[in-house]
Amino acid sequence: MKVTVVGAGNVGATCADVLAYREIVNEVVLVDIKEGVAEGKALDIFQKSPITCYDTRTVGVTNDYARTKDSDVVVITSGIPRKPGMSRDDLIETNAGIVKMVTENVVKYSPNAIIIIVSNPLDVMTYQAHLTSGFPRNRVLGMAGILDTARYRAFLAEALEVSPKEIQAMLLGGHGDTMVPLPRYTTVGGIPVTELIDADKLNAIIERTKVGGGELVKLMGTSAWYAPGAAAAQMVEAIVKDQRRVVPVCIKLEGEYGIDDCYLGVPVVLGKNGVEKVIELKLNSEEMALMQESRKHVREVMEVLEKK
Numbered sequence: 324m325k326v327t328v329v330g331a332g333n334v335g336a337t338c339a340d341v342l343a344y345r346e347i348v349n350e351v352v353l354v355d356i357k358e359g360v361a362e363g364k365a366l367d368i369f370q371k372s373p374i375t376c377y378d379t380r381t382v383g384v385t386n387d388y389a390r391t392k393d394s395d396v397v398v399i400t401s402g403i404p405r406k407p408g409m410s411r412d413d414l415i416e417t418n419a420g421i422v423k424m425v426t427e428n429v430v431k432y433s434p435n436a437i438i439i440i441v442s443n444p445l446d447v448m449t450y451q452a453h454l455t456s457g458f459p460r461n462r463v464l465g466m467a468g469i470l471d472t473a474r475y476r477a478f479l480a481e482a483l484e485v486s487p488k489e490i491q492a493m494l495l496g497g498h499g500d501t502m503v504p505l506p507r508y509t510t511v512g513g514i515p516v517t518e519l520i521d522a523d524k525l526n527a528i529i530e531r532t533k534v535g536g537g538e539l540v541k542l543m544g545t546s547a548w549y550a551p552g553a554a555a556a557q558m559v560e561a562i563v564k565d566q567r568r569v570v571p572v573c574i575k576l577e578g579e580y581g582i583d584d585c586y587l588g589v590p591v592v593l594g595k596n597g598v599e600k601v602i603e604l605k606l607n608s609e610e611m612a613l614m615q616e617s618r619k620h621v622r623e624v625m626e627v628l629e630k631k
């Protein structure tokens with residue numbers, strides 16, 4: 324199995340590192356537009372292999388897509404991250420062009436690949452890659468829900484003083500402040516979370532999760548990478564090992580949840596064909612209203628792209 328990661332910055336290099344040290348694939352090709360960056364980071368990761376003991380080979384190239392030929396999965400992280408005071412949507416002008424150009428190259432050399440988008444604004448960059456690639460929707464996916472649920476799960480684990488491994492959760496909607504964490508679908512070792520935490524505390528955790536990316540941007544002056552890189556690697560693993568994991572993924576909705584023609588996070592079964600199935604939950608009226616609000620926001624940003 325061969326995986327390409329485009330963008331050898333914070334998220335891309337972290338994703339490549341996780342793919343390598345966990346031996347998720349045999350070969351990782353890292354691509355960047357900046358001369359030497361991908362080559363250097365791939366070499367550094369390869370030189371770690373005798374220390375932490377793995378066989379995955381990592382190779383870096385500067386814009387040489389021929390070297391990515393016949394990749395099974397391509398993770399696109401190229402693009403600028405936000406700085407304090409910016410929203411993810413502010414990145415659209417720069418990142419849409421980058422994602423378009425990168426996707427054209429990916430399609431040329433790996434026409435059967437499954438594409439995972441990481442660049443922001445996530446839902447609309449997934450739209451851009453879908454438009455440019457012309458791939459079926461099951462092969463153009465956005466990574467955000469695994470990261471957003473991981474934040475929610477981590478905050479809950481801390482509040483409940485339990486292992487984060489015990490928290491299972493689902494979340495819907497766009498990757499922005501309108502995301503929809505679902506307490507009704509959150510359990511702690513199989514116990515509904517609402518039996519273990521009072522409503523005020525749970526609401527505070529939901530609100531913190533919604534702005535979880537911004538919290539880190541404020542602290543670091545740029546956006547997060549450890550959890551995002553690992554989340555993208557988890558999606559790659561589910562695909563290349565055909566694990567059929569049930570995780571939230573951004574995909575074009577075609578009637579599910581009563582929504583057409585919008586890119587939003589929903590629970591899916593993730594396996595060797597990318598999205599094997601979109602799972603449609605029976606939402607209550609409050610959850611449905613939040614999902615519609617999220618759809619409205621993502622649609623507005625999609626329209627910005629359409630007018631470009």
Ligand SMILES: NC(=O)c1ccc[n+]([C@@H]2O[C@H](COP(=O)([O-])OP(=O)(O)OC[C@H]3O[C@@H](n4cnc5c(N)ncnc54)[C@H](O)[C@@H]3O)[C@@H](O)[C@H]2O)c1
Pocket residue numbers: 329330331332333334335354355356357360400401402403404405414418421424425440441442443445466467470498545546547548551
């Ligand atoms: N979906 C998510 O949950 C999530 C999480 C974290 C970050 N992000 C997004 O991921 C993107 C990358 O974040 P980062 O922290 O790694 O940024 P970064 O600046 O560290 O890395 C981006 C890399 O992309 C490269 N690049 C730019 N244009 C390119 C092109 N045309 N071809 C190849 N490479 C190119 C840059 O040279 C740079 O090395 C940002 O848009 C950020 O907002 C998304």
Ligand SMILES: O=C(O)C[C@H](O)C(=O)O
Pocket residue numbers: 404405411443470498535536537539540546547551
């Ligand atoms: O917050 C950002 O800008 C990056 C990313 O989308 C995140 O949630 O960490």
